Amino acid sequence: MITAKEIRQKYIDFFVKKHGHAAIPSSSVVPENDPTVLFTTAGMQPLVPYLMGEKHPAGSRLVDSQKCIRTDDIEEVGDDSHCTFFEMLGNWSLGDYFKKESIAWSYELLTTPIGQGGFGIKPELLRVSCFEGDQNAPRDEEAAGYWKNCGFADVKEASSDERKLIYFYEKKKNWWGPAGQTGPCGPDTEIFYDREPGLNPHEHASGSTEEMRNKYPLKDGSGRCHPNCECGHYLEIWNNVFMQYNKKADGSFEPLAQQNVDTGMGFERIVAVLEGVSTHYETELFTSVKAQISALAGGQIAQNEENIRSVRIIADHVRAAAFILGDKMGVTPSNTDQGYILRRLIRRAVRHGRKLGINRHFTHEIAETYIADYGDVYPELTQNRDKIIDELKKEEEKFQTTLENGLREMKKIFSEAKADFTAGKKLDDKALAEKAFFLYESYGFPQEMIVEELLREGLSIDVQIFSTEFENKFKAHQDLSRAGAEQKFAGGLADHSDESRKLHTATHLLHKALKMVLGDEVHQKGSNITAERLRFDFNFGQKMTPEQISRVEEIVNEQIQRKLPISCRVMTVAEAKSEGAVGLFEDKYGDQIKVYTMGDFSMEICGGPHADNTADLGAFRIQKEEASSAGVRRIKAVIGDAAKK
Ligand code: SER
Numbered sequence: 001m002i003t004a005k006e007i008r009q010k011y012i013d014f015f016v017k018k019h020g021h022a023a024i025p026s027s028s029v030v031p032e033n034d035p036t037v038l039f040t041t042a043g044m045q046p047l048v049p050y051l052m053g054e055k056h057p058a059g060s061r062l063v064d065s066q067k068c069i070r071t072d073d074i075e076e077v078g079d080d081s082h083c084t085f086f087e088m089l090g091n092w093s094l095g096d097y098f099k100k101e102s103i104a105w106s107y108e109l110l111t112t113p114i115g116q117g118g119f120g121i122k123p124e125l126l127r128v129s130c131f132e133g134d135q136n137a138p139r140d141e142e143a144a145g146y147w148k149n150c151g152f153a154d155v156k157e158a159s160s161d162e163r164k165l166i167y168f169y170e171k172k173k174n175w176w177g178p179a180g181q182t183g184p185c186g187p188d189t190e191i192f193y194d195r196e197p198g199l200n201p202h203e204h205a206s207g208s209t210e211e212m213r214n215k216y217p218l219k220d221g222s223g224r225c226h227p228n229c230e231c232g233h234y235l236e237i238w239n240n241v242f243m244q245y246n247k248k249a250d251g252s253f254e255p256l257a258q259q260n261v262d263t264g265m266g267f268e269r270i271v272a273v274l275e276g277v278s279t280h281y282e283t284e285l286f287t288s289v290k291a292q293i294s295a296l297a298g299g300q301i302a303q304n305e306e307n308i309r310s311v312r313i314i315a316d317h318v319r320a321a322a323f324i325l326g327d328k329m330g331v332t333p334s335n336t337d338q339g340y341i342l343r344r345l346i347r348r349a350v351r352h353g354r355k356l357g358i359n360r361h362f363t364h365e366i367a368e369t370y371i372a373d374y375g376d377v378y379p380e381l382t383q384n385r386d387k388i389i390d391e392l393k394k395e396e397e398k399f400q401t402t403l404e405n406g407l408r409e410m411k412k413i414f415s416e417a418k419a420d421f422t423a424g425k426k427l428d429d430k431a432l433a434e435k436a437f438f439l440y441e442s443y444g445f446p447q448e449m450i451v452e453e454l455l456r457e458g459l460s461i462d463v464q465i466f467s468t469e470f471e472n473k474f475k476a477h478q479d480l481s482r483a484g485a486e487q488k489f490a491g492g493l494a495d496h497s498d499e500s501r502k503l504h505t506a507t508h509l510l511h512k513a514l515k516m517v518l519g520d521e522v523h524q525k526g527s528n529i530t531a532e533r534l535r536f537d538f539n540f541g542q543k544m545t546p547e548q549i550s551r552v553e554e555i556v557n558e559q560i561q562r563k564l565p566i567s568c569r570v571m572t573v574a575e576a577k578s579e580g581a582v583g584l585f586e587d588k589y590g591d592q593i594k595v596y597t598m599g600d601f602s603m604e605i606c607g608g609p610h611a612d613n614t615a616d617l618g619a620f621r622i623q624k625e626e627a628s629s630a631g632v633r634r635i636k637a638v639i640g641d642a643a644k645k
Pocket of ligand 1: 176
């Protein structure tokens, strides 16, 4: 059987060797300079500047396997389809090939026999979907035409036993580009896999439903199941996005300067398909870790639904935590942003470990297995091994203390309730639920655990009222965090306004000025730009003095007044180093990298984009200098009119 590693490699090789793409390494799971998302949620995210027209140093045909994190559905993890960390395989055309090649090559890779460089999927197990058209963009007959060249037929014209079919859907399904934001977008074509090939596709698992009969009626009076049917008969395995528009702030669409292709294939899904299993949790990717969790829980784990879910949650969450901790952006558990998500992942894994009877610190042991499994493909895991292990141990330790405090708190609440109860008062189920929710929120105690404790204490609560109240609170809380999350996870397009270009330029000037004032060992640890300000993290052990801050501001303002031209050149890492460029993320671009020069003042390896001249910044002012984490300081700064106030 083909292994997961071979599948990943085969995808890369197919595009490199057969179709002239350059393989580029995965970017960080924490986006650089992109405040709209906490994590990289799709392969296209780190490539947005290039989709908008920046030149990529590796060329106009790229292929990669991008580390992604999506946590908006964290509560669903453990079912058959959700995971927080996943890899997205992608091939990219930056103004190079378009629909014709993209579709032909997808079909070629999927259906070429295994021994001949393909995935060997039987063509009759594939279905595809295209955009049906609306007021903004026409029906994608062009894409459908290329599918027809591969032997597919429009479902509306097909006989009842045809399998290779093209379906058309509205924007919600066949368009890619985050709603409500600006940036590159366009129609897409999705490729689906028939998971139940034994079943005739017009014999739906649950009979011929009304939806099927209305949507895709067949002559015999039945209807056909379709790729986006809820029943799960079809699994989406690959999405080819044809980025030909730029969505503007006023909601209108203008043609992009260049036509791009952005494809995304969920690695875990394709592995499941090729290994012939129904969920990624059954693939080889999780075999060792699942066995390890069983062993930690003392041997056999009873295979009931709840336990299976707990095992999956642990396997998923520790993998995500290891990749976040093992990332060069240096996130550690905390109560804000990425650090908070990381903390939540680790603590959820620990809680599910306790449920399975694992009563000692264990997440670091599972992380070791992942480091061994993935270290050759993602060397940063091996490089950051000690950090991953130490942080997991520390976080479990902290959580242990929190749990103990929480248990004490719970006992207190219960004994007060019990005293009232014994004194003959009726329990106020609503008030108790409110307190229970506080325990959930502060200590992560789940509802069923609290109910169990209440009943164990002999308190006969009305579980119905209690649960309803708890659920209400839970929902309100969830809506709140979802509203917050939507903002953060809205979709991956950075703001590429002029303002953010200028702030990005200011970041380079600041970086150099800090080196001049504080010492050359000072370097960037992180950067985040919104439309209003820049935020820059750097390694430095003490608070900066007011004099140092003024001096840095002075230097940056001098460079603005000197009206330095900004230019960009493509060179190798070695050339860049020998010219004295500051190398921040040199492992990201493969061989050829871009270097931005600002007059004679600054030279930095960077993907861009930037202003054309330092004069465009107007002025620069530091608003705040504070600690970010141990040994790391954080500066927030503004430019232009905001800096003149
Ligand atoms: N951007 C598309 C996706 O995330 C294809 O890569 O599905």
